[in-house]
Amino acid sequence: MSKFYDELVEGLNEAIAFASGKDTGARVHTIDVPVIDVAAIRAKTGLSQSQFAKSIGVAKGTLLNWEHGRRRPTGPAQVLLAMIARRPSVVTELLRAA
Template identity: 45%
Template structure:
């Protein structure tokens, strides 16, 4: 990062602290509408119990999602999508926690 970007950021921070309007960047990320939990779990070769234990879900939640009785809420869907794409990253983060 260049010095001019750092100075610009500091000026914006001061302006914000003083209540003046500052330009903001907004990133909008769409939460996936559906995640096939059963297919994801089976692809990983895990039982419902093992999947729940590995990723911090309750077994009941995993069972309900797979049976269609419930649908994962936004944060769970995001986590499931990350597990789908990069399970090793999630496991590493949880191990280091």
């Protein structure tokens, strides 16, 4: 096969070995994102629940679950909310520029 294919297979095999607890010499990077108070962040923006949910691209039900502690935002949503916490106008500014 191609060199790319061989490297891809090798990488996948290393990932599987690492996930199963084997020492593969892999470098692991972690990023700590603080616990997020979604209701407080939304309050800083001055938006209603519906407006805020729409502005960040999530369903209102998802936002309600976050605000009431039934679920926690993860991944990109967590990072976006952390950014909004630092600068509440960031979403409006970016969407206005688009």
